[in-house]
Amino acid sequence: MIGRKYVDEIISKVEKRNFGEEEFLNAIKEVLNSLVPVFNKHPEYIEEGILERIVEPERQIFFRVPWIDDNGKVQVNRGFRVQFNSAIGPYKGGLRFHPSVNQSIIKFLGFEQTFKNSLTGLPIGGGKGGSDFDPKGKSDREVMRFCQSFMAELYKHIGLDTDVPAGDIGVGAREIGYMYGYYKKIKNANDQGVLTGKGLAYGGSLVRKEATGYGLVYFTEKMLSDNNLSFKDKTVVISGSGNVAIYACEKANELGAKVVALSDSNGYIYDENGINLDIIKQIKEVNRGRIKEYLDYVPNAKYTEGFRGIWEIKCDIALPCATQGEINKEAAEILIKNGIKVVSEGANMPTDLDAIELLQKSGVMFGPAKAANAGGVACSALEMSQNSSRLSWDFEEVDSKLKDIMVNIYINSKNAAQEYGEPGNILMGANIAGFIKVAEAMMSQGIV
Structure with missing residues (x-):
């Protein structure tokens, strides 16, 4: 053919x-x-x-990012911004600060972002960026100096109607704040909509922190209901312990599920009674600590070094929310053997191609990242709308719009599969x- x-x-x-x-x-x-x-x-x-x-990509930008650490030593990182496709709107996509960041990863993320943004129905194109800088273990002053140096080059390539970055792994409200502050200084302009994921005090949106995790669960909930199932009384395993994992856990709990495991890059915790999310928020959002510290609060929980073993835990629903490639074929085989019903992706391509094929052949419902984790960028676009109109919507209004977007993404994906001969x-x-x-x-x- x-x-x-x-x-x-x-x-x-x-x-x-x-x-x-x-x-x-x-x-x-x-x-x-x-x-x-x-x-x-x-x-x-x-x-x-x-x-x-x-x-x-329509444009690729690579640049040097020099900065001075707390010991007065000069450090140098690489900065990236790939502006992949602007056919339906300004480039939109996160900035990732992580040692693994390289040209291949940024291009993969920008390519995926193009279609993810298209699925939201909102007028945004695809882009992605970041640096191999690692904010872990750095002081606030070091992070600030890095962010300012990073923005000293990035500002030349972004704008309200050109390219609107957001956060991603390693880039939260702190980093966005430092970058926006420096952008505002050197541009002499209060272009609030040029970055999303901002603090509520200066143009941020309610639900933005929760959006990717909530959106993942809204999408998965619709997929489940379409197959006469629900989250109620289901056992859920979630990898990761950042915003996506935490708020996917929160929403899954609200819908009656029991989340029994979370992880970070060092290992994972298992709590057969269900993860205490208040403790996780204290460790991760307040203390910026490691997941292992959960045992200091819940000594009966179990901690295991290494993150792949989390998929050996028997569950009904798996929500990989950590990073790309975390579910390989071997992990998929274990999930299937243990009776998994759904794998829905909160991270970007956390399931490799062989694992996806195996899951689908085994009849496991599969929610792909570009659809299931689009809640973050959808809420970012809603933040842009609020910035443009100089208005702030309440939590319920943003959350309602987010849920509608995620449900429509599922419906449109389902209908396209049906139309082109692959129902389901x-x-x-x-x-x-x-x-x-x-x-x-x-x-x-x-x-x-």
């Missing part, structure tokens, strides 16, 4: 042009392979070179629904 041949040709070209960029190439393959029936039905996309253009394949449906909106916008705007 013409679609298969076209997709294979583009994947081959991308592999040659981006040799060794494993994360980016995996994202390309996962998306493009699901689009084969689209090109069979719409050969005009082939004629207009949509894929050739959509796999190539929400991953394929999300890829197709996100892609078609971007492709149509690109078709309308000519070869640019």
Whole structure:
């Protein structure tokens, strides 16, 4: 078929042009392979070179970030911003500060962000950025000096109608505050909407902290109800212990589930009576501590070094909310053996391609990241709307809009899967629904 041949040709070209960029190439393959029936039905996309253009970022920015630590020593990190696609709106996507950040990861995240943002139905394009700087163990002054140096270059490339960054791993309200303060100083402008994830005192939105975790659960709740199931009385395992994991845990608890495990990069905790979320918030949000400290409060809980073992815990629903590639084929086999019903992604591509294939073949409901974790960027766009109108909406209004967006993402993904011959394949449906909106916008705007 013409679609298969076209997709294979583009994947081959991308592999040659981006040799060794494993994360980016995996994202390309996962998306493009699901689009084969689209090109069979719409050969005009082939004629207009949509894929050739959509796999190539519109702009990539790499820069040096020098800063001085508390000992007076000069440190140097790398800064990145990939502006992937602006067909449906200004670039929008988070900034990640983590030692693992490199060109491949930022490109993979920007590519995914393009379709995730499209799925929200909001007028935002796709981008991503960050640095290999690690905020863990740094003083507030060190973080501030780094953020100011980072923004001294980034400010040249962002703007209200150009590119609007947000937070991601390692970038919370503290980092956003430091970056916005320096942006405001050097631009001499109160462009509040140029960054999202801000504090409530200067243009932030209610629900932003909770949005990705809440949105994940809203999406999963709709997927469950569509299959005559619910969160009530289900056992849930959540990886991670940042904002996404904490607030997914909170919302799952509200819906009657019992969350028994959380993790961080060092290991995971298991509490058979259900995780005490107030303790987790104290450790992570106040003390900026490690998950192991949970045992200081709940000595009967168990702590295990290493994060992959968390998927050996028997559960009904798995919500991976830590980082990419955390569920491999072996972990998927264990989850299936233990009777897992749903895997829904709160992190960006935490399940590798072999694991996804195995889960789907085994009849496990699968919520892909670009759909299930779109709540964060959706709420960021709602923050932009509030900034533009100089208004602040109350918690209930933002939360209601967020839930509507997540439910619509599920419905649109489900309908696209049905239309293109894969009923129930929400991953394929999300890829197709996100892609078609971007492709149509690109078709309308000519070869640019």
